[in-house]
Amino acid sequence: MRPAVDDHAAVASGTGSSGAAALPLVPIILVVLVLDAFITLALEVLYLPAYLGTTAFPVTGVLAGLVNVLLVLGARSVSTRTAAMFLPLGAWTFGFLVCASTGPGGDIMLASDWRTVLLLFCGLVPPLVFVYLRVNSGLFKR
Template identity: 40%
Template sequence: MAAPLTRAQWLLLLLLAFDAVLLALLEVFFLPLRVGTLGEIPLPVTVLVGAVTTPWLVLTTAKLVRPGLSFVPLVVWVIVVFVIGLTGPGGDLVLVQDWRALLLLGGSALPAALVLGGGLGRAATAKGSGRG
């Protein structure tokens, strides 16, 4: 059984979850960004931001807090994207209804889920080999 979290670990977990909230808000609100004089070329740069930061949050949580809690930033990110994206401020639909929304979800959540699975697998292997 794992030891209880220290106060510093709780604070780090809350900080990383808050970072996930802020990044999810940034990514959803700037997803419709367009480039050009007439605004005709969609440029979903927030997908790149999400593809880097969401896995980083999961990895940082696994290293600094505990591998078993590294799912928290990913879950927080997904909840914020769906809640704000589908029920936005004033009931507006903020999440664009095209390929960019799918790209944001796949480009951010999938790498984070891969990092999460790899980290949990390594933690389980290390835990299992330590008993032998």
């Protein structure tokens, strides 16, 4: 009966034969999540100045929070390290800062208005709250 318990523990902890085969895929998946953060930021910046009639409709600012939480959740499903969960957020933040700075011709992709602040706020706060709650989940169970 003891080997069955040990086999079940090895499968549950991810140290079985399938866990060893998936180990080389972890860095590749994290790189794909980082690239996905850059791609989603480019789409969010592209559609940020969208209008619905004559009213500004920055739906990508709100969607940025949901997408970044999903990216962090994807990184967490691959690796339990907190630093790995911050990789997509770091890439998204770096891309945001690049888009907020001036280009070689003096042009800028993000305007200095409330939509840019909404994109920054909604793109960073929900995933940071998610990471905080995941890391400190033991504090709230008392």
